[in-house]
Amino acid sequence: MAYNTPNPALSFEYWLNKAVEWGQATTLESQQDVCLHLPKLHEFLHQIYETLKQMSFTAAIQRFPLIGQLVGRLCWNPFVVAHDECQKILMWCLCCLYSKEPQNPVELKANEWIWNLLRHLLSSSELGGADVCPFLLTLGCTPAGCYSELVKNMVLSLVTELKGNLLNGLNIQGRISADRVHAMSVLCTPLLTLPEIAPLLEALLTRCDWGLQEVLSVQFLEAVNEALLQKKIDLSKSAVLCLWLRHxxxxxxxxxxxxxxxxxxxxxxxxxxxxxxxxxxxxxxxxxxxxxxxxxxxxxxxxxxxxxxxxxxxxxxxxxxxxxxxxxxxxRKHKLPLKTYFPHNHPSLVMALLSQPLDLPPAGWCQHLKRIAEMLKSATEDTSDRSHRILFEHWFLLIHFGVWIDIAAELLLTSETETSDTLLWLLAFYYNPHGSEQRTQILMTQTAETASEVSNMLARTAHSLSILGLKNQRQIKLALELLQEIQSV
CATH class of the missing domain: 1.10.1240 (Methyltransferase, Methionine Synthase (B12-binding Domains); Chain A, domain 1)
Structure with missing residues (x-):
């Protein structure tokens, strides 16, 4: 028979006639005929795919002028797409026909046609009910179940191709081309919120053997990021990290x-x-x-x-x-030490600020704060041209570990200490690192800006007291009352 020939071009007319004859397989006779020919159809489509993947869109159209009619009719035949292998090969053929950078109106129109066809294939509503898939329903397959399996099969085939393994006897090993991966990312963009697509997203994002040039579509990367921020998709930490490092x-x-x-x-x-x-x-x-x-x-x-x-x-x-x-x-065994995240500051100052209040006895807090203040004074007294940058870097570091500023404020509020001047200097440096004349006094002038600063300080102080589990309920109450009074001004 004509369709037994290994040359896909010679059997093309036969299968196009079959696709026209079958239509959407609405009669029992057409359904039976589709089922009878599915194995040979799969063999033919695989031959088509092996030829298409070596061609550009223009070359494919020149070789197979009616390829769109054939693929389109087969994709609309529910009995063809319900067959796992035929459905996978059809997806592969569509990917081969997609132009990543369309050069003319024909390629633009073809891309739009591919989008619409994919939306049809991946739409549960399109799989219909008893009037569209009576045969599937008689076998106990629901439209939703058929849809889910359809998407899973497509994803499995593409993920397997990305990983370069054997799939049901079809050897697709070897390094997949950058253009092919780019096309996958483009085709995946409008479908990425489907739960079944997640494995493909993971595979695309975590495949990192393309050198310095990014092969994934920028639109794909942006769409994945937007879906993540809107919590429309859920990916592994490694996939999210790969996304952000590559874009x-x-x-x-x-x-x-x-x-x-x-x-x-x-x-x-x-x-x-x-x-x-x-x-x-x-x-x-x-x-x-x-x-x-x-x-x-x-x-x-x-x-x-x-x-x-x-x-x-x-x-x-x-x-x-x-x-x-x-x-x-x-x-994790190989995690970086915390001090490496702050390379612009002296390690001894970083380590002092990294010490948590809970790790020290409350009686030692004043001395620890005094040590921090002395290191800051020594580091910021530099009068060279680099002094402004050094001042900012140390202020910025202190802001990261403002919990010690909250402790300093707490000690000033709750106890008498011989290091009050040091604590006042530390607070003044925190709120105004450039104002040398203001480092020996506290402002409570009722400007809106100062009120906001004090309000934030009191809120943090009350929060710190609660976290530390101290028995300073009176001080917590005082801080909250002051906070309420300032906020009501």
Whole structure:
């Protein structure tokens, strides 16, 4: 018979006639005929695919002028697409026909046709009910179940191709081309919120053997990032990390998205900030130095642009607390020490600030704060040309570990200490690092800016007292009353 010939061009007319004859297989006779010919159809489609994958779109159309009619008719035949192997090969053929950079109106139109065909194949409503798939229903297959299996089969075939394995006897080993991977990412873009697509997203994002040039579509990377931020998809930490490392604009957008959520909070609740941060994907990936650097740079710019806004100071402090806590709970064997994330400061100052108040007895807090203040004074007294940058870097570091500033404020509120001058200097440096004349006194002038700073300080102090589990209920009550009074002004 004509369709037994190994040359796909010679059997093309036979299968096109068959596709026209079958239509959408609405009669029992056509359904039986489709089922009878499925094995040979699969063999033919595989031959077509092996030929198409070596061609451009223009060359494919010249070789097979009616390829669109054949593939289109077969994709609309529910009995053909219900056959696993035929459905997979049809998907592969569509990917081969897609032009990643269309050069003319014909290629643009063809791309649009491929999009529509994929939407049809991946739409559960299109699989219909008893009037469209009576044969499937008699076998106990629901339209939704058929749809799910259809998508899973497509994803499995593409993931297997990405990994370069054997699939049901078909040898598809070998290095897949960059163009092929790019085409997959483009075709995947409008479908990425489907739960069944997740394995393909993972495979595309985590395949990192393409050298310096990015092969995935920029639109794909941006769409995945947007879906992640809107919580429309759920990917592994490794896949998210790969996304952000290979496309830094997505990482920057994720960091800005988190910052905007935190800055938009109307009250001073540090608990709400902690919940938002711990729920973010950034906290799960910030252990990577590149991610931490980008996030920290956004904090740095926000600090400069707002001239040290007290709310920005609080956001940086709470994020750092959550990061340190997550780092300590991380059981990975080869995790980086915390001091490596702050390379611009002296290690002894970093280690002193990294010490947690809970790790020291309360009686030793004053001496520890005195040590921190002395190191800061020594580091910021430099009069060279680099003094301004050094001053900022040390101020920025202190902001990260503002919990010690809260402890200093708490000690001034709750006890008499011989180191009051040191604590006052530390507080003044924190709120105004450039004002040398103001480092020996506390402001409570009732300007709106100062009231906001004091309000944030009191909120953090009350929060710290609660976390530390101290029996200073009177001091907590005092801080909260002062906070309420300031906020009502």
């Amino acid at each position: 830094l604009p997505s990482l920057e957008k994720a960091a800005l998205h988190l910052f905007e959520r935190l800055i938009s909070l109307q009250d001073q609740s540090l608990g709400d900030m902690e919940c938002i941060i711990k729920d973010s994907l950034l906290l799960q990936t910030v252990h990577h130095p590149s991610v931490f650097k980008i996030v920290d740079e956004i904090f740095r710019n926000a600090l400069l642009e707002t001239d040290g806004s007290s709310k920005v100071l609080t956001i940086i402090q709470v994020f750092t607390q959550c990061f340190v806590q997550a780092h300590q709970e991380d059981n």
